Amino acid sequence: MSFQTLDDLDDGQRVLIRFDLNSPVEDGEVQDNRRFARHAATLSELLDRDFAVAVMAHQGRPGDDDFVSLDQHAEILAGHIDHDVAHVDDTFGEAALSAIDDLDQGEALVLENTRMADGELPEEEPEVKAETEFVQTLAPEFDAYVNDAYSAAHRSHASLVGFPVVMDAYAGRVMETEYEANTAIAEKEFDGQVTMAMGGTKATDVIGVIDHIGDKIDDFLLGGIAGQLFLRAQGYPIGYDVGDMDLFTTQWENNQEIIEEILAERGDQITVATDVAYGEDGERVEVDVDDVDEKGLGIMDIGTDTAEQYADVARDSDAVFVKGALGVFEDEKFSTGTVTVLEAIAETDCFSVVGGGDTSRAITMYGMSEDSFDHVSIAGGAYIRALTGAELIGVEVLQTED
Ligand SMILES: Nc1ncnc2c1ncn2[C@@H]1O[C@H](COP(=O)(O)OP(=O)(O)O)[C@@H](O)[C@H]1O
Ligand SMILES: O=C(OP(=O)(O)O)[C@H](O)COP(=O)(O)O
Numbered sequence: 001m002s003f004q005t006l007d008d009l010d011d012g013q014r015v016l017i018r019f020d021l022n023s024p025v026e027d028g029e030v031q032d033n034r035r036f037a038r039h040a041a042t043l044s045e046l047l048d049r050d051f052a053v054a055v056m057a058h059q060g061r062p063g064d065d066d067f068v069s070l071d072q073h074a075e076i077l078a079g080h081i082d083h084d085v086a087h088v089d090d091t092f093g094e095a096a097l098s099a100i101d102d103l104d105q106g107e108a109l110v111l112e113n114t115r116m117a118d119g120e121l122p123e124e125e126p127e128v129k130a131e132t133e134f135v136q137t138l139a140p141e142f143d144a145y146v147n148d149a150y151s152a153a154h155r156s157h158a159s160l161v162g163f164p165v166v167m168d169a170y171a172g173r174v175m176e177t178e179y180e181a182n183t184a185i186a187e188k189e190f191d192g193q194v195t196m197a198m199g200g201t202k203a204t205d206v207i208g209v210i211d212h213i214g215d216k217i218d219d220f221l222l223g224g225i226a227g228q229l230f231l232r233a234q235g236y237p238i239g240y241d242v243g244d245m246d247l248f249t250t251q252w253e254n255n256q257e258i259i260e261e262i263l264a265e266r267g268d269q270i271t272v273a274t275d276v277a278y279g280e281d282g283e284r285v286e287v288d289v290d291d292v293d294e295k296g297l298g299i300m301d302i303g304t305d306t307a308e309q310y311a312d313v314a315r316d317s318d319a320v321f322v323k324g325a326l327g328v329f330e331d332e333k334f335s336t337g338t339v340t341v342l343e344a345i346a347e348t349d350c351f352s353v354v355g356g357g358d359t360s361r362a363i364t365m366y367g368m369s370e371d372s373f374d375h376v377s378i379a380g381g382a383y384i385r386a387l388t389g390a391e392l393i394g395v396e397v398l399q400t401e402d
Helices: 034-048 071-080 094-101 126-130 133-141 158-166 173-187 203-213 224-233 249-269 304-315 336-347 359-365 381-387
Strands: 014-018 052-056 085-087 108-110 144-147 169-171 194-198 219-222 275-280 283-288 299-302 319-323 351-355 375-377
Touching: 014 034, 014 133, 014 158, 034 052, 034 071, 034 173, 034 359, 071 085, 071 108, 094 133, 126 133, 126 158, 133 158, 144 158, 169 173, 173 375, 173 381, 194 203, 194 224, 194 304, 203 224, 203 249, 203 381, 219 224, 219 304, 224 249, 275 304, 299 304, 299 336, 304 336, 319 336, 319 381, 336 351, 336 359, 351 359, 351 381, 359 375
Parallel strands: 014 052, 014 144, 052 108, 085 108, 144 169, 194 219, 194 319, 319 351, 351 375
Antiparallel strands: 275 283, 275 299
């Protein structure tokens, strides 16, 4: 199986491309990150070759604070290349169609957040997504569809899987390089200890792969929300929502059974924090998990002892995979877990991969070099799913028989 790539596009085509520009949003401001730089290179190539390019991308999930317009994304993209990038605050309505109509060769237009389009969600079969008004309206406006969003290719949404059913479909440069790197990594065999550090907020994504990848990984070092849910499963008053946030309740309900199964069958491969950190009067406070006696603590990081212990495991490993930050590293006082472990990996000569749009940002924020790691993926959930050997639906629909 293989893809058609940008090398197969005919000159002068009108191209509809899917990027993954999903980024952290702080106080309403979209934060620039590797995803922009990498997709900008694809966009620049297409514009230099004089294609007319309309970009689809998503930001956040409906109902969340980071579910915002893509107007800032267009500006940030433009900042990475020598071309203007326009934005229209519409996905496939009259305003979008009019802006697409006005789009000339060598020009770029970012359409509004795809998750604001009726039909984009929920996850359904490609053939079902292809029938949505969203796909049926936009597809005839273009000659070709390109998917560059490897990091969203595990989601069966219309903008990712619907268009290839009804249009000539191609893989963008980011899709190509991430696919090749992650597929090669999934096939690698290691002689010694193989470790995976997992954290972040998307606990369902990381917990969902533990069982599938458990024969390849000797030790899972847990932090972030997943780490707290495992502590909760072990009877600690940790991993509960504090205030009106819903980081834990839904993910606990969805994963309680699988967490308990993992602990029963692979408990010896799971390492959780022995101490944790929370904020009080603007300061970092650390506590042993055995001394936490109330559910009201908003835990923001693994503790220093745990971080050191995780770093020692990383130093003794032949290969280390990271998905999801071990704490809220964007706030320096809660960066200890993430940075201690990443620095240990960077300083040792183990094979190393860091994945995740947010997590890979910690490398730059804390002065580490991307060159210290074997691969820095802008994909999080997609990359760990690829490591299990599973095909990603958004990749599958692009593939052609050789
Ligand atoms: N204890 C925690 N509480 C809240 N957020 C956390 C916690 N630990 C880590 N995070 C956050 O997780 C984010 C990364 O999560 P996620 O989106 O799952 O990873 P990625 O985008 O890297 O795949 C980081 O921005 C970090 O602030
Ligand atoms: O950021 C993403 O995934 P990641 O956090 O696993 O890297 C993708 O854009 C997918 O977003 P989603 O997890 O809201 O579907």
